[in-house]
Amino acid sequence: xxxxxxxxxxxxxxxxxxxxxxxxxxxxxxxxxxxxxxxxxxxxxxxxxxxxxxxxxxxxxxxxxxxxxxxxxxxxxxxxxxxxxxxxxxxxxxxxxxxxxxxxxxxxxxxxxxxxxxxxxxxxxxxxxxxxxxxxxxxxxxxxxxxxxxxxxxxxxxxxxxxxxxxxxxxxxxxxxxxxxxxxxxxxxxxxxxxxxxxxxxxxxxxxxxxxxxxxxxxxxxxxxxxxxxxxxxxxxxxxxxxxxxxxxxxxxxxxxxxxxxxxxxxxxxxxxxxxxxxxxxxxxxxxxxxxx
Amino acid sequence: xxxxxxxxxxxxxxxxxxxxxxxxxxxxxxxxxxxxxxxxxxxxxxxxxxxxxxxxxxxxxxxxxxxxxxxxxxxxxxxxxxxxxxxxxxxxxxxxxxxxxxxxxxxxxxxxxxxxxxxxxxxxxxxxxxxxxxxxxxxxxxxxxxxxxxxxxxxxxxxxxxxxxxxxxxxxxxxxxxxxxxxxxxxxxxxxxxxxxxxxxxxxxxxxxxxxxxxxxxxxxxxxxxxxxxxxxxxxxxxxxxxxxxxxxxxxxxxxxxxxxxxxxxxxxxxxxxxxxxxxxxxxxxxxxxxxxxxxxxxxxxxxxxxxxxxx
Numbered sequence: 001x002x003x004x005x006x007x008x009x010x011x012x013x014x015x016x017x018x019x020x021x022x023x024x025x026x027x028x029x030x031x032x033x034x035x036x037x038x039x040x041x042x043x044x045x046x047x048x049x050x051x052x053x054x055x056x057x058x059x060x061x062x063x064x065x066x067x068x069x070x071x072x073x074x075x076x077x078x079x080x081x082x083x084x085x086x087x088x089x090x091x092x093x094x095x096x097x098x099x100x101x102x103x104x105x106x107x108x109x110x111x112x113x114x115x116x117x118x119x120x121x122x123x124x125x126x127x128x129x130x131x132x133x134x135x136x137x138x139x140x141x142x143x144x145x146x147x148x149x150x151x152x153x154x155x156x157x158x159x160x161x162x163x164x165x166x167x168x169x170x171x172x173x174x175x176x177x178x179x180x181x182x183x184x185x186x187x188x189x190x191x192x193x194x195x196x197x198x199x200x201x202x203x204x205x206x207x208x209x210x211x212x213x214x215x216x217x218x219x220x221x222x223x224x225x226x227x228x229x230x231x232x233x234x235x236x237x238x239x240x241x242x243x244x245x246x247x248x249x250x251x252x253x254x255x256x257x258x259x260x261x262x263x264x265x266x267x268x269x270x271x272x273x274x275x276x277x278x279x280x281x282x283x284x285x286x287x288x289x290x291x292x293x
Numbered sequence: 294x295x296x297x298x299x300x301x302x303x304x305x306x307x308x309x310x311x312x313x314x315x316x317x318x319x320x321x322x323x324x325x326x327x328x329x330x331x332x333x334x335x336x337x338x339x340x341x342x343x344x345x346x347x348x349x350x351x352x353x354x355x356x357x358x359x360x361x362x363x364x365x366x367x368x369x370x371x372x373x374x375x376x377x378x379x380x381x382x383x384x385x386x387x388x389x390x391x392x393x394x395x396x397x398x399x400x401x402x403x404x405x406x407x408x409x410x411x412x413x414x415x416x417x418x419x420x421x422x423x424x425x426x427x428x429x430x431x432x433x434x435x436x437x438x439x440x441x442x443x444x445x446x447x448x449x450x451x452x453x454x455x456x457x458x459x460x461x462x463x464x465x466x467x468x469x470x471x472x473x474x475x476x477x478x479x480x481x482x483x484x485x486x487x488x489x490x491x492x493x494x495x496x497x498x499x500x501x502x503x504x505x506x507x508x509x510x511x512x513x514x515x516x517x518x519x520x521x522x523x524x525x526x527x528x529x530x531x532x533x534x535x536x537x538x539x540x541x542x543x544x545x546x547x548x549x550x551x552x553x554x555x556x557x558x559x560x561x562x563x564x565x566x567x568x569x570x571x572x573x574x575x576x577x578x579x580x581x582x583x584x585x586x587x588x589x590x591x592x593x594x595x596x597x598x599x600x601x602x603x604x605x
Contacts, residue, residue, distance in 0.1 A: 012509065013430035014432065017422070017427065017438065019423070020484060021479075023419065023479035027479075028445040028476075030456070031452075031453035031456035031460070032448065032452070035452065035453065045459070091350075101347060105347060105351070108351055110599075111354060111355070111585070111588060114534050114538075114588045115581055115585070116537070116538035116580055116584070117538065117540065118556045118559060118560055119556075119577050121560075122563060123360065123361045125563065166353070166357075170354065171599055175599075175600045178601075226449065227450075229541055230541065234560050234563070248451055252454075261455060265455055265456075268452050271452060272452055
């Protein structure tokens, strides 16, 4: 039977893609639908499921803490994406030259990217310790006030952003760098003939030529920022006072610590809609602007 | 001898034979006046600034790793001293022994190896035939099905963990290695990348093989795979790093230690009461060092894999 299937030229391709498609359907497509179903039930993973209609959503949107969770998620996104892009671009421009030094620095700045975020988080928990962490020891050595990196509600979210930026800025810089290096040299030569200043060359040639890459990176970083979980779970557990509780962490906590699966699924639906909405709006807004001029 | 104005040269420095445009920085334009008064001084300032920034970068990116290693070899009193100590007098392994005493890292390391190895092997077996079919066959519904594959790349994995957990619980798959491998072997991203490579293989090679009555299996093994080796290594490296480092799924899809991996086990040290950072950092090195060694040896390849796939 099997051999005849593999011999039939019309059926063969279907046989070849079937395993992959089955797995993708079972683990990606079906769960999206099942998640939507779960969001209209009340369920503790063990007992029977109880239909509650839009009750979970109603509860969600009347919960004052949920507004805070959305706000944290968006603030985290804004800070993380802008810092990664700004520092990534600066680093890429700095590394844009030949030679062993640049090569070496590329390796050094990329290294954090291959390390588990959990490990990175543990290192920074130690560095950011209130009393004996290196950061505060340095601050007090130069006569500054210590900072409650992970204990101050005003600072903790920013500390998580810092860790994430530290880990991923090297990767972003190297992607921008490869875009920089693919700009045809004659464009700059032409600009030199016109006595264009460095700033003009940067603004009129470099930025437009790498804008598709920048566009792509912003989107990847935005979607990535919604998935930030490891740092939060290891470093702050959403605290202090929910100041670092984000959507994805709320899904995890409601579902796995409080066993409110339906409620968690409802948050996941909100997150999914938010990601989809931002992606679509982003494409709309930038569709016309990003192109080679 | 053709003196046309700079043809579109490739981005390499190949076409730099013409005059002053050999290297980007010094255009002869705006600072001509200051340049005349102090070219050497100006150059020195630039070089020094470069060195300072370079040192700063090393400090920022390598510093935290140094601090981890340092702490892992210090005694608790050295690590907690004020002002901090930036060196150790003697290399001690006490902290590593203490870490192993508290958490059974051997068990978790084995799980990590099984899950990572299983994912790599399974992914190879699943995506190679799929990518081959998408690249080399015309069949009804191909484009729609490929669209489905691409669409799954857009779904943030963390949004599906609850439904999959419920599914695993029903099927009795919780706390198995398989549960941590299965969802990741049909990588839409891997299929996409490999398909691109397979599409570039010249038709003539395949036609010649068919004339020799080669089976599809032979064509894949003898023609496609050797030509796609760099792509397969790329996908393999990304999968290896991603799976070894993964924390979220081994955390949420397990309820016992049976299948849990190192990233779930290491932070446990931190959660213990009354534990010195020295022991946490020693445990942390178990997770960091293997991947850092791989990185040191395959640095160029890993970087180009990540940046290439980033650029698409």
